[in-house]
Amino acid sequence: MPWMTLAQRVSMYPMAVLRLSDIGFRRGERQILSGICWTIKPRQHWALLGANGSGKTTLLKIVTGYEWVSQGSVEALGQVFGECDLRTLRKSIGWVSSALVHNLPGRDTGENVVLSGLEASIGLYRDFTAEERERARHTLALMGAEHLAGQHYELMSQGEQQRVLIARALVNEPTLLILDEPCAGLDPAARDHFLSDVGRLAQRPQAPTLILVTHHIEEIHPWISHVLILKDGRILATGPKETVLTSAHLSTAFNFNCQVRREGRLFYLAGPS
Numbered sequence: 001m002p003w004m005t006l007a008q009r010v011s012m013y014p015m016a017v018l019r020l021s022d023i024g025f026r027r028g029e030r031q032i033l034s035g036i037c038w039t040i041k042p043r044q045h046w047a048l049l050g051a052n053g054s055g056k057t058t059l060l061k062i063v064t065g066y067e068w069v070s071q072g073s074v075e076a077l078g079q080v081f082g083e084c085d086l087r088t089l090r091k092s093i094g095w096v097s098s099a100l101v102h103n104l105p106g107r108d109t110g111e112n113v114v115l116s117g118l119e120a121s122i123g124l125y126r127d128f129t130a131e132e133r134e135r136a137r138h139t140l141a142l143m144g145a146e147h148l149a150g151q152h153y154e155l156m157s158q159g160e161q162q163r164v165l166i167a168r169a170l171v172n173e174p175t176l177l178i179l180d181e182p183c184a185g186l187d188p189a190a191r192d193h194f195l196s197d198v199g200r201l202a203q204r205p206q207a208p209t210l211i212l213v214t215h216h217i218e219e220i221h222p223w224i225s226h227v228l229i230l231k232d233g234r235i236l237a238t239g240p241k242e243t244v245l246t247s248a249h250l251s252t253a254f255n256f257n258c259q260v261r262r263e264g265r266l267f268y269l270a271g272p273s
Contacts, residue, residue: 016040020063020073020074022071025070038235045209046224047220060178063211068081092172092173096169104122106153109152110140110153110156111136115133137149139167144200158185159191159193166198179211217250217269225240226240227240227245
């Protein structure tokens with residue numbers, strides 16, 4: 001089945017792919033998120049930035065329906081949480097987490113790892129059709145990983161495993177794809193190659209809306225248009241990346257006096273000037 005074109009996606013969600021309206025989240029006596037308002041429109045790709053403990057993971061769990069807000073409302077892909085079938089909706093929201101890297105069967109081939117994405121399972125528990133296997137190989141090819149179809153997952157490099165994990169998320173043709181710190185553990189060269197591959201995916205007409213979660217601004221490549229910075233469970237700054245990625249914002253976010261510098265279309269952090 002061919003992916004929908006961007007025009008088809010935009011027509012389905014003309015106002016917002018994701019809308020969080022004044023959401024808060026409390027666990028016991030601890031307030032983890034407060035006053036979060038976030039709208040992602042079609043044709044936007046976002047980075048979610050923040051220090052460890054800023055609330056990024058909790059926010060992702062709310063977006064994917066694995067945590068329930070204490071206040072406010074969540075709407076994703078035209079569906080209001082609490083008024084829709086989240087099990088069906090989740091098939092349109094892909095989530096790639098570095099935590100998943102070590103949970104998949106090492107002896108599974110790249111093709112079988114991708115096929116497991118059709119059922120959101122760890123391992124395979126049914127037979128798959130020739131059409132489904134072709135779909136898995138096609139999705140691997142989108143990530144430049146078709147050569148990994150027959151290779152055991154445990155023998156792949158970490159960068160190769162991340163490409164296979166993204167293909168696993170893409171095989172269900174999600175409209176929203178969340179990449180949760182996908183570069184964790186990659187060396188600088190592997191990270192650059194990986195992000196370039198994701199950039200090519202983002203520029204395809206059929207690409208899903210992407211959210212890249214990170215705490216490294218050098219991972220915010222040109223294909224990312226907007227940035228949201230979390231600080232202590234609240235929004236510190238949000239908007240186009242050129243207005244958000246400032247020395248003042250990043251110094252506050254990381255409690256460190258730093259300078260944001262720019263080389264061409266890339267950003268990076270430096271120490272005090």
